[in-house]
Amino acid sequence: MPITTTRRRLLAGSAAALALPAFARAQGAVKPRLTAISQWSAGSDGAAITALGKKFEEKGGVWQHSPVPGFTTEMMNKLRAQIMAGDPPACSQLKGPEIAAWSKIAPTVDLDAVVAAAGYEKVVAPDLARLHKPAGKWIALPLQIYSTNMLFLSKRAMDKAKADKIPVTWADFNELAEKMKSGGVNHPVANGGTRPDDGQKFEAALAGISPAAYRAAIMNLDKKALEGPEIKAAFAQVRKIADWMDPNVGAQHFSTNLKRFVDGDMGMMIMGGWAQGVLRNAGFKFEDFMIAPGPSDNSKPVFLLNADAFIFWQRKEADLQAGQTLMAQLVMDPAIQTMYSQITGSIPVRTDVDLSVEGWSDGQRRTAAALKDAIASNQAVLSLAHNMAQENGMTAAMIDVITEYVKNKTIKPEQAATRLAEAVEGAR
Amino acid sequence: MTNAVLTRPGRPAATELVRRLPEYLMIWVPLLLSAAHLVSFSLWTLWISFTPSTLVPVSGWVGLRNYTAVAASRNWQIAFDNLLLFGSAFVLLSAATGLILAILLDQRIRGENVLRSIFLYPLAVSFVVTGTVWSWLLNPGLGIQKLVHDLGWTSFKFDWLIDRDMAIWTIVIAAIWQSSGFAMALFLAGLRSVDADIIKAAQIDGAGPARMYRRIILPSLWPITITVVVIQLQFAISTFDLVRALTNGGPGIATQLPALVVYDLMFQRSLLGRGAAAAVLMLLILLAVLLPYAAWRYVQRRRAAHG
16 A cells, blocks of 8 residues: 555654664764853964864864953853853863862863873873862863963063073062163063952062962961961062052053063063963064063972863763863864964973974973973962962952052051951951 | 723723723833842842852851951952042032032023033943043043143142042042033023022012022022932942943052942852842942932922921
8 A cells, every 4th residue: 555655664764864863973973062161352362262163173063162351250250150041161261279169060071081091191280180170080171381470571671781691589580670770671570450460479479489388378378377477578579579560550451561561661571471472462573572480589490380271061962062072182182282372372281292393482491391390399389360279259358468569558568468367367 | 990980880890901901011010020120139139148159149048247258358348438438529529510510501601502412421421431531541651641741741740540549539530520410410400490580589689699699599409409419329339330440449459349349259259148248238328328318308298298
């Protein structure tokens, strides 16, 4: 009977049609898709993540990145809203202790298998690895590393000061600043006026004076260390730095004044390695500035670690899951890390990437060498100003004290140290 | 309704209801929606302020701990002091500027319409724009101070924006620029509504302009003055975007205001419970202004009804 045949054929046909996607999924033929949010929208950061997206698409994926411009906290507001709505992105930027805090409010992806397959754990600094597996399992992957206390020196300001030696200790730094001042450099220290800027001045000072005191006071919030003499010494050094800065910057971003820095109107800048990317992106040349590790009184490099990372949120969709696996593989790939760092000015997370080849700057080579030395001498610590050492609430309470101190010259270093200890107690 | 039914016996109540349905819908649906919105979110904020919520809202009870923590923080103390200073300086000065402008405009001058539009125009600009423009004007390295320096007067100093003691006054300046036109418009309406007969009678009695303003016109303006003050005060208490664009609470934390602290706690520090507590404290400050005003209005109305 023709009708039965047709019906049977129809049934078989639809069964096949239904089975097809499942079959394709089993074959891994589903198109990987990734929804991602980050704060990287413009400049070298934007260029780098766009390049990463291109690589993702080259591998057959669908790249859906929604940047949230501004500070990291603004990106977090979007992340919070998405998580509360039950629709987290497959992957988002997040870093430091926030990874542990946020992983408690929504389920994350267990990346252990894919990390083991790539042999990634062996090539990541142990302190850094710990931040990305808060409960023992990898749930996030670091992407790039910056040191927040790199010292940028303006070539023209050095010429004005008739100096060519890169300062090693804080005493050298202060001496060079004085030389610059008398040589006609209006503001020996270049800076912006944002909260992280002020925080960086303090963390660079304290870690340079004593990495051990930094670890105890800032990372472990040890009460005794917070009241110790190193904290007062650090505040005293910050006062010197503040006196050399241009007070007129108000609340400007540090990048506003880069031209004055290159022109030699400002001399030295304590900034993260990302400033290299910003300088290069603004059209300045490597000959215009020098990069060295921040001042360290024991002459061994101190590395204030800041590492950007991606955290992966659990999704049920097969294409998103495939996208997460592909993204994880890309982020761990040495070629991708090289591409990314060469755009932004950071250094790769992998300690086995060769930076002696072309494409890397001297500053990046020095940064990578500093990290290696700092890890060896236990002088690699986590940045406070960039939310690596403490969760946001504690960080903000401490930066309040620091930023007020930088802007209010009537506060004595002793007073500031007391206030810092009080702020920590209040935020605990 | 019962009246309608009684007066029109031929018409059933249901038809009447259908006929008036659009009116009811127009009035009650938006009213209930906005009331529910306002009240439910206020109550929710109140609840959150008693919970240990941080990154996301959680249930639990911590009593007044969030309130004591907020009240003890330097940020809040500075914000509260600033609010007292900013609130009173801004309200008094903007009302005074508005009144002077209104009196000047009221002299039957030519081009009044144009001038009135010019003075009212800043109100059409958003606070973020006002704040950003003034942050350039007041920046010593870019704005007014640099201009005067470039003109040759190099000892001139106007660096309030970066002076932590004076920075709060830059917000007062920008806020007055923005909203004294609004006060002017209200005062102008008040000036125009003074009874012409009284003014004529005063003129016949030989009162000069100064005396007339002092004894007759200004006293009749005081209900409008109270309205201006209350409206400006509630603006002062909820000021956020202006400060964020102008000083962002700086230098340091010298120009914090309560709304900035709420935002900072909730969205920068991820301390929802404390942020909610600060928001409730802000609501209480607002009520401290609005409740006496409502009581005053009530007394006025009763007096008018009985008088």
